[in-house]
Every structure is written in C-alpha cells, then in structure tokens.
Amino acid sequence: MNLKEWIFTTDHKRVGVLYLIGSIVAFAVAGIMALLMRAELSTIGPTITGNPTQYNVWLYAHGAVMILGFQIPALTGFFANYCIPLMIGAKDVAFPRVNALSVWLFYVGIILAVLTFFIPDPPDVMWTGYPPYSTMTTGNTAMYSFTVLILGFASIIGGVNFLTTVAYMRAPGLTLNKLNIFVWCTLGAFVLQLIFVPVLGTAVTLISLDKYLGTNFFDPSKGGDVLTYQNLFWFYSHPAVYVIFLPFIGVVYEIIASHAKNMVFNYKMVVYGGIGGIVLLSGEVWVHHLYVSGMADWLRIGQMVTTLMISVPVGLMMIGLIGTLHKGSIAFTTPMMYALGVVFLFLIGGLTGVPLAVPSLTLAVSDTYYVVGHFHYVMAVAGTFAIFGGIYHWFPKVTGKMYNEFWGKVGFWITFVGVNIVFWIMMDIGVKGMPRRYYDYAHFPQFEDAHQWMTLGAGILAVGFAIAILNWILGAINGKPAGDNPWGSPSLEWSTVSPPPHGNWPTPPSVSEDWHPYGFKKA
C-alpha cells in the first residue's frame, strides 16, 4: 500500500478510513485540550497557566474540534462513507471524485483547526463565536470563520453525494423499507446538513465581515443587532445536534440488532416516527439556546412547547432500542457494551434535558455546569461511545482482523466510570451555581473539591479511551483473522469479503423478497 494511492483514492472505503484517521487525531487533540482545562481547574487560581486567554483558547479548541473535527466527520464521514454503499449493495458512491474532494477539504479544515496552536493570536471566541466579543477580540476570528466554512462545505457536498447514492444506487430488490436504520438516520442527518449548514456559513461570514471589513450586521451603535447572530448560529447548531445524534443512534441500532441477533423493534415507528419526527422538529427549537438571551417572551414560551415535544420522536427511538433487546440473544461483546453504555448515558442526558426545555427553570441553570454536564452526557459522551462501539463493530470488516475483546471491555469500563464521575459531578455543582467557561472560580471556593474529583475522573476516562485506540492499532497490525461475517448478520455489508475489494462485490448483489437486514432468524 502506498501513500499516493490513499491520498488520491476515490474508493469510498478508503475515503471513509481517511475520515476516520483524521477524526481520531482531532479527537486526541481536543481531548488533550480537555485534560489541560481540567488540570487548570484542579485548584483555585492559576494552576498550569497564569494566562486566562490560554485557557479560553483550549476551551474554544475543545468545543470546535470535538464537534466539527471529530463527531460530525466520524459519523457522517467515516461511518456514512464506509457503510452506506456496502449496506445498500452499491459498488461505490454516486460521485466518487466529489467524495475525494470532501475528504481533502476536511483535512484542510483539520489543519486550520490545529494551526490554532501555532499562530500568535489564536481564536478565543468559543465554538459559538458570539459578537460583540468575536468582533472586538484580538484573537483571530477569521480562522474560526474559515474553519467552519471549509468543514461545512465538505459536509454539504458529502450530503448531496449520499442522498443521490441512496436514491439511485440501491441493489435490486432493496426497497426503502429494507434500508438499515443507520442508512435512514444518516439520510436524515444529511437532509439537515443541506438545509441548515448554509445558515451557519452566513453567520460566521458576517462575523468576519463585521470584524475585518467594517460592516455592521451585529453592531447596534450602527444599526445592527447582537441577537441576530445568536439566532442564525443556533438555527444551524441545534439541528447540528441531530446531525450528530441521528447517525450515532443509527450506529447503536446496528450494534444492538447485530449483537442481540434480533429484528429491530417496530421498524416503521423508528424510521417515520423517530427519525422523521426529529427531522421535522429540529428546525423549530433553536430558541432554547437563547432562553436567557433577551428573546421575545412569546418565542421562549412557544419553543418551550416544541422543545418538550422533541421527547416524542426521541422517546420512540429509545423504545425501539430497548424493544430490540426484547426476545433477543444478547452477546456481551465490546461493541454491545458500548451500545448499552450509550443507552444508559443517553437516558441520563436526555432526561436531564427536560428541565432545560423549560425557560423558567433555565433562568437559573442556563450557562452553568449543569448545561455542560447535560450536553456531554446526551451528545458528547453518548456520541463518542457510539462512535467507539461502531468502530469496534465494523473493525473486522474494515481490517479483516479481530480486536482484543478483553482489552476492549477494560477500556469500556474505565471510560464509563470516568465519564460518570466527571459529568455527574458537573451537573450537580451546576445546579448549585457554578457558571461555565470560567478560567478561575475564586468566588466559588466551595466547589474546589468537586473540581478535583472531576479532574481525577477526566484522567480516568482518558486512560480508557487510550486503551481503546491502542487496541485498534494493535488489532489492525496483528489481530487474528476475523472472517467475513463474525457477527452472523444478514445485513449486506457482511456479505462480502473482509476487507472488501475495490468495487465491493465481484458481482453486484441483489436481495430476495424475504430478505431483511435484521432477518436474523432465517440467517
């Protein structure tokens, strides 16, 4: 294998693996930022840096890189690229060269994001980049804008590609009601990306225009409005949560169905009620990020109702997941451990979101560690567990080899303990008043113990993640041969050899009338 072949590849599997490598690197970088922040917060006053801006840059990089450089590319880049053509029985995506372009753009975005640590005035605007601070700071806001624009563009052309692929390249006999849940989820996510990414692009472009070219979109002293940016930003960034949520819950569905060898519970409910419901509601709830921003009261009340209604499709998807366990044959493999971990973490994260949907309750807990703990449970950690579980699940397909089951489980349990220490404590002190984005908490000395526990927890979870990543690297180098279908799944990606050749199947597959990706009983 030579490097040139990989860089200039148009094979969807190699593009996917490139996405995976890039996003794992991004994950490591952003994870180190988190550890640095936790180290800084372990004592009151300066701990490892005396410069608050340094801390704010870590905070910016942690958020922006985890979301834009790790979760979205890992889910809609790696999993979508690798699995969708294989799951629908296609030999590649509809536009392989556009696909290659998207991964190149992704790497440009990652390089820009990493340059944050090497330029003299790195952005310190948080991943949200709210004006007026983002237009006043000496930090490099343009870097933030361009990182977002490039990653956003990569994601848009990816979306066009996959919607076309699923619409036109399904194997003969593969009707829409026989698509894997993961394929449906990813389609939903790409529909959201196509509709909403342009809005984010607009928002961050206007910020840079304001800062560098003297326009006044967000400057009230010259006729602009501060709140406009927040509306534009969250009009994308709330749906972005579902761009992460949908594929990761899709991955969890694949894992649970495969490792419980069971039919997905109430398939049409999951697809049309769950995924469809989320896509429909996702654009009507952004104001819940602006409950204390000074929005009109009627908007806050209106979107309280729509936000609470999100519990309906999400609840249906949880019922689908738990229902798939019912009458299953549950094997406690590493992917299954991660998937069950997601169910647990997502339950906590989802339910702690209920009070946050209510603006009157949010008046107290908004912008505190409670919110930080909540969204780490519901999307950051649950999403990362799903990604890790998914990598373990498709590891035999991607590499043709088997990972080490023992170390896989060890890694899982260490991480699982670590995240609960960090984020449970975080929610607890948040309710008691600890605000977020603080370099120092000198006027909240009562929280020092809690901060030290969280730092310890962060150290623990980092060890767990490191074990998992090492496990993949060692498994890919000298794992035992895994066979083509180690999980005994009828889903199409397991019907070809591992790793699949260029073109995926020697002869294009077709599926019979009674085939179903979750028809384990007949398999």
Next chain:
Amino acid sequence: MHDTLKRVLRGAAAMASGTALAASAQAADATKIANPAASWDHLWHEVIVDITIIGIIFALMTAYFVWKYRRRPGNEVGTSDKLSPASAVGWVVIPVFVFLSIDFYTAANGWVLWNEYRDVPADRLEVKLESGMYSWDYTYPNGVRTQNELIVPAGKPVMLRMTSRDTLHSHYIPDFRVKEDSMPGRVTYLWFNPTKPGEHIVTCAEYCGVMHGYMAGRIIVKAPEEYAAWMKQEETRLAAATAPAEATPAAKPAAKPVKKT
C-alpha cells in the same frame, strides 16, 4: 396533590388564553408578593422527581431484558417477530400520548412559573444596570451609583433594567435562581424578591472576554431602616459632589473601570 392540581389547571388556563389571563390572575393576588426563587425550587424538585422515575423505569426495563435475553445455550438467535399492524400502531400511539401528556404538563407548570418571573410587582425598586468588561454598574432612581455592589432593602422586589456597553454579559444571581443577558442596543430585565437581610453573590454567566471568570459582585440585602440610612448617606455624598460628574455615561470607553477582583 391539591396544590399540584391547581397549578396544572392554572397552567392549562394560561396555555389556552395566553399570558394576559395569567397576568390578571397574578394581579388578583397582588397582596402577596410572588417569590420566583421559591417557586423555582418547587418546580425543579417536581421535574427532577418525574424524570428520575421515568429514567428508573427505562433503566430497569433495559437491565431486565439484558439479563433475561442474554445469549446462552438454547438462545442462540433473537426470536422477536414482526409486530402485527395493530400492535405496531399501538406502540406509536400510546407512547406518543404518554410523552405528550408529560410534555404539556411540564409546559403548563413551566409557563406559570415563567409568568411569575416576568410579571414584576408594581411596588418595586427599579435599578438600572450597565454591564461592562468587567464590572456591574448600578444606577438607582435618584442617581446614586454603585459598582459591583447592589444594596437593596429586604421585603421589596428589585427590578434591574439592563444593558451593556461592550460585550454580552449575564447578570446571574444563583441564590435568587435568575439570570438574563445584557447586551448593547437592547434593554433586558429581571427581578428578584429579597425577603431577608443577607449577602448574595452575582456572577457573570455569559462568556464576555478574557477575565469573564473574575466578573463578580454582591447583592447586599439590608433591613429597610438600614437601607434608608445608607441611601440617605449616599444621597448626601452625591449632592456634595454636585452636578459635573453626573450624566455622560460611557462617553469615553478609554476610561472604563476594569476591575480584577
């Protein structure tokens, strides 16, 4: 129980006919000053209990399935069948009904509390707040000014009309369970009800710049007579300083008081 029912009914009424009705209901029992912080504690507790119950039900069900349907000899493959059309529909309609009921119940209660937070009692102390990097500057109705210390009398609702001279800030008073952003170009408000003398921390809850974590102040609640004495003393001092220092707020950004606590 009865109390809860009453709250639901009021919430439902509020949802049916908008804030106007709830506002007039509020006006009707104006004899008693609302205490949003106490109502917050009550509703928060209620919602936390609700979600804990739901969470435990789901978690126990999952744990039971995971144990009962574990893979073992004789259970090598899952055995669930495709649902019948009736049960497939039932598994949508019933959960949707249950979830929506919980949603609307929560929304109704949330709205009632919302009205409490937004309807400021007429008999109040109204203070202007201008936030800036990195201080809270209060101006009383009579022109007395304080920085990072808001002194108020116990037993009288306090309303802040807020704006900012630079970036976003959020005036967060954890003890009174309230915050709201302040920003240039718009005026926002919040109110709280200090019932007894004491000190409460004020902290910035919206990322506002490098020293965001240090932007703190205090609310000092004094007994009414102590407050009156303090205010009298400040008024005298203000009169002594006379006119020239008055007015022209934030005319010279260069003279911004940057306070690092």
